C-alpha cells in the first residue's frame with residue numbers, strides 16, 4: 281500500500297516536473313520568436329541589430345534613437361522618413377504637435393533655442409506649440425542623470441495611416457542626460473536639442489553607414505506587395521560614403537558639438553522632407 285502511494289506520488293511528481301519543463305520551453309521559444317520578429321523589423325527599418333540594445337519595451341538603435349517594441353510595426357521612417365515620400369499619390373506629413381519642457385530639465389532657454397532652429401526650417405503648416413502640462417503634450421523634454429558619454433536620446437515617430445493621408449506622429453520624448461548637459465555651453469545645448477528633435481521627427485544619423493546599416497531597397501512579395509528594407513537617403517543629398525556630411529547636426533556620436541554655422545544644406549533638406557509632401561510644400 282505504502283509502495284503504491286509512493287509510486288503514485290512519484291508518478292505525479294514526474295508529470296508535474298515534465299509539464300513544468302514543457303512550459304519553460306514554451307516560454308523560451310516564445311521569447312526567441314519575439315526577439316527574432318523584433319530583429320527582422322529592425323532590419324527592415326535599416327537599423328543594425330548587432331549594436332541594438334533591447335530592454336523589454338525599449339529598443340535603442342544608433343545609440344540615441346529609442347524605438348518602442350509595441351509600436352515597432354507602426355514605425356516606418358528611415359533616414360529622413362519612411363520610404364520615398366509618396367505611396368501612389370499619397371505622401372506622409374508631419375502632424376503639428378505640442379511640447380512640454382519638464383522641470384527635470386534645466387536651462388529651458390537653451391531648449392527653446394534648439395526648438396526654434398528646427399521650427400525655422402519647417403513649413404508654417406506644421407505648428408509646434410508649447411504647453412505647460414505634461415498630460416497635454418505630444419512631445420516631452422526631460423532630464424535624467426547617468427554617468428555616461430551619451431548626451432541624450434529621443435523616441436522615434438510613428439505613422440498614423442488614415443484614409444486620405446499618412447501622418448507622421450512626433451516621438452513622445454526627448455531625454456537629456458544632465459550629467460553631460462550641465463557641462464555644455466549654450467551653443468552645445470542648442471545643437472543637442474536640435475539633433476534630438478530631429479530623431480523625434482524621423483531623421484536618423486547622417487552617418488548611418490558607419491553603424492553598419494544597409495541601404496534602402498525594395499523587393500516584391502509573392503502576392504505582388506512590396507517589402508522595403510534599409511536606410512533611406514534623403515533625396516538630393518549625398519549619402520554614398522561613410523561620413524558624407526561631416527558638419528551635419530544629425531551626425532551620430534556628436535555630443536558636445538557646437539552650433540557653429542548650424543544646419544547644413546543636407547540637414548535642411550531632411551527637415552523639409554519630413555514635414556512636407558508634394559501637395560503641402
Ligand SMILES: [Zn+2]
Nearest residue numbers: 344345475532
Ligand atoms: Zn542621435
